[in-house]
Amino acid sequence: MKSDPAARRFAPTALMLGNVVTGCSVLAPAGMLPELSSGLDISIRTAGLLITFGAITLCIGSPLTAWLTSRIERRLLLTVTLALLTVGNIGSAFAPDYASLLTIRLVMLAIGALYTPQAAGTAAIIVPVEKRGSTIAYVFLGWSIAAAVGLPLITFIASHYGWRTSYGAIGGLGCLSFLLLLWRLPAGLKGTPVDLKTWSEVGRNRTIVLLLAITMLQMSGQFVVFTFMGPLLKKLTDASPDAVGLVFGVYGVCGFLGLLIATRIVDTWGPYRTSILFTSLLLAGIAGWALGAGNLALMIASVAIWGLGFASTNSMQQVRLVAAAPSLAPATVSLNTSVLYIGQAVGSAAGGALFARDLLHTIGFVAAGFVVLALAVVGLTRPRPAVATVAA
Known part of the structure; x- marks a missing residue:
């Protein structure tokens, strides 16, 4: 497998940005519950079920997808996952009603569940052993950025321009992250298969x-x-x-x-x-x-x-x-x-x-x-x- 040192140096950042997209996708409803409630004519509690049902989907999907996809080449796996997260967020921006939005979210998160653990495992492969701990921590930093920067921006955009625009913005960020990951993550990476x-x-x-x-x-x-x-x-x-x-x-x-x-x-x-x-x-x-x-x-x-x-x-x-x-x-x-x-x-x-x-x-x-x-x-x-x- 050919190795581009410059690509490998930037690959952890590409993986980290994917976690920003994943974090924003998971946390987004918490930043715009009032707008979702008024825009879809539902209660705040019903809007909150987007998080509850999404979390249930994620908790089932994370170990299941880790097992089912452990033999797939990592760049293909991660870029396809990020592409589907992007499409899911863009689709959410055009959802005509609550049922459609919930369905799109559950499908999106069922697939997106594998990104964070697989990104951490990929980070461990592309760096020397002595740098694995710090690199994995850096990749997980994407979730902190999603909470520190992404969620306030989602709240601001939703309150001023509507919840659909917020989902569109996450989709736009997903497009950028997808391209960076495709460009910088080395091909031919394989992880350790997960045995039952x-x-x-x-x-x-x-x-x-x-x-x-x-x-x-x-x-x-x-x-x-x-x-x-x-x-x-x-x-x-x-x-x-x-x-x-x-x-x-x-x-x-x-x-x-x-x-x-x-x-x-x-x-x-x-x-x-x-x-x-x-x-x-x-x-x-x-x-x-x-x-x-x-x-x-x-x-x-x-x-x-x-x-x-x-x-x-x-x-x-x-x-x-x-x-x-x-x-x-x-x-x-x-x-x-x-x-x-x-x-x-x-x-x-x-x-x-x-x-x-x-x-x-x-x-x-x-x-x-x-x-x-x-x-x-x-x-x-x-x-x-x-x-x-x-x-x-």
Whole structure:
């Protein structure tokens, strides 16, 4: 296989931009629930089901597509996936009604589920062993950019130009990302095939099961609030669409900062202590939202603290899963992505049920309860100290 060094240097950026498109595709409805509600003549809760059902599709699709496509050449696999995400977003912009929009979204995400885990696996192939960790973290940065920049822009565009324009903008970004990936990702890349026996090994590993439970609880707690953050800010503080976009921006920027801090301290603190720190920040932020509900300044400050934990906690989960069983890493990283989406589905469904009953203050406390459970399970995964052996 011919190798173009310049192409390989830029390939991680092309993969990362694909994650920006994927992140925006998954998160988009959260930034424009009011516009979807009024434009399609549906309730806010019904609009929120785009996230709930989308997350269910993603959690099923991620491990299934990882297994079915593990033998396909990576550039072909990733470019076709990104092309279908692009077509799905453009199709969403022209959806005539809610049923059509939901159908397009479910088909788009069923295929798009494989992009993030496969992009991470591809990143590990195209760089030297000593750079794999930082390169995978860089590729995952696309999700932080989607939250920090993409979601506020989606909110701004939807509030000023309509939700259809927002979907069109994501489609345009997808076209650009597709071309970059096609241009810069080397051909002939093959990953390690996923064997069905791998999943049974994962299920027998207690530490991995506990780590996956942490991911689900952390995500459930966040998405109880996050899915309906815009409408909650509007109802509780009468925040304008631009103010809502600002809050999403604070969330994303702080998430980016938290990820940078976690990357800098994890080698000295260790993954367990770093995970404890950022899960505690997650809890502090969501608890602050619950206690400060109704006060915009307090809610923004709480979102900033919460944001510090949202990306870094998931990053630490990836690190700990790989360390727990290196040979199972391709399967556990994919399964962690799936469990993450289960958490999104559980959280958004719980948040929707509470929102529909106008239990706006209760939402924050339920979210905090999930994160309390997550922190408790993190404590159960504390590494055992090494037993010293004394020479006779």
